[in-house]
Amino acid sequence: MxxxxxxxxxxxxxxxxxxxxxxxxxxxxxxxxxxxxxxxxxxxxxxxxxxxxxxxxxxxxxxxxxxxxxxxxxxxxxxxxxxxxxxxxxxxxxxxxxxxxxxxxxxxxxxxxxxxxxxxxxxxxRINNARDLVAILKEQALNKQEWQGIGRTIRQFHDAGLYHADLNSHNVLLDDSGKSWLIDFDKCHFRQPGSWSRENMERLLRSFRKEQGLHPGFHWSEQDWQALLSGYRAS
Structure with missing residues (x-):
């Protein structure tokens, strides 16, 4: 640097x-x-x-x-x-x-x-050929494996001790190879293990529910959230 x-x-x-x-x-x-x-x-x-x-x-x-x-x-x-x-x-x-x-x-x-x-x-x-989950879910659904992959990715960050101050569905990207990414690390920091990781996930869930209420035909369900959690917990 x-x-x-x-x-x-x-x-x-x-x-x-x-x-x-x-x-x-x-x-x-x-x-x-x-x-x-x-x-x-x-x-x-x-x-x-x-x-x-x-x-x-x-x-x-x-x-x-x-x-x-x-x-x-x-x-x-x-x-x-x-x-x-x-x-x-x-x-x-x-x-x-x-x-x-x-x-x-x-x-x-x-x-x-x-x-x-x-x-x-x-x-x-710039992360090439990637879109945020809200943009994708307004057009199409993701399969179970994609949701599990997103869960595994988020778990990697939490295992590294990273607290994402604004973990929401706009800040999770999926590229055209199916790889998931996180963006927007303003005000983020590292923490010791604790309840913050659960609170982080609850924030993300609220984001999906909010977007579902905003966009008719939004391709997301509580079942998708369970698939994401299964990937998160299996990591």
């Missing part, structure tokens, strides 16, 4: 992810000028998909949620560099990636300080 400090800007980056790293990589206007934007995902905020000489990447700016987000949309109170949102997520992902777990590889993280606050961004490798 390399570190750059330029004025109020601090950047961590993995040189193996880039040909020659540029600070401009965090600016969406740079990618527009290069005609290198390959798409975007629009939810509460926009995540950009871009392509450089090495491959496809994801550029994400950090925003606040909840009521405070209406006042401090994308600013956070200043903390130690390693505890900033981007650097903390970069660190977690780097550990998971080294362990061979199915996560996007962290490429670069940035914090930009301004008086008592900072803003943050992260760049990740």
């Amino acid at each position: 390399e570190r750059i400090e330029h004025g109020s800007e601090i950047i961590w980056y993995d040189p193996e992810c880039f040909g020659a790293f540029k600070r401009d990589y965090f600016e969406i206007d740079y990618w527009r000028e290069q005609n290198a934007i390959r798409g975007k995902s629009v939810g509460r905020n926009t995540t950009w998909f871009v392509e450089d000489e090495v491959g496809h990447k994801v550029l994400r700016h950090y925003y606040r949620g909840g009521m405070i987000g209406r006042v401090m949309e994308d600013t956070f109170l200043h903390v130690a560099e390693s505890k900033s949102r981007a650097m903390a997520e970069f660190t977690v992902l780097a550990k998971l990636h080294r362990r061979g777990l199915p996560v996007p590889r962290p490429c670069a993280a940035r914090m930009v300080r301004s008086n008592l606050v900072y803003r943050a961004d992260i760049i990740l490798t």
Whole structure:
């Protein structure tokens, strides 16, 4: 991992992810000028998909949620560099990636300080040919083996001690080979074994039930959840 400090800007980056790293990589206007934007995902905020000489990447700016987000949309109170949102997520992902777990590889993280606050961004490798479970289940059902595979994957993360702060059906991806992945590790951290793993799974179940209520014809049932659990418990 390399570190750059330029004025109020601090950047961590993995040189193996880039040909020659540029600070401009965090600016969406740079990618527009290069005609290198390959798409975007629009939810509460926009995540950009871009392509450089090495491959496809994801550029994400950090925003606040909840009521405070209406006042401090994308600013956070200043903390130690390693505890900033981007650097903390970069660190977690780097550990998971080294362990061979199915996560996007962290490429670069940035914090930009301004008086008592900072803003943050992260760049990740893009998981090719993958969609989140909500997008898939709106179109088709998964078979028992696929559900069991998802359960086994989540168990791998829990066995590694990873607490996923937002384990929901949007943050589980399935690629075209049937491999499952987890994404969005903002505010995630490692813990000792405890009841948190059960609470994590309950959060995921609530997510499936919520999406089922939102989308008529959503291809999910409680039986699918039992198949996921059987994979989780068998691991």
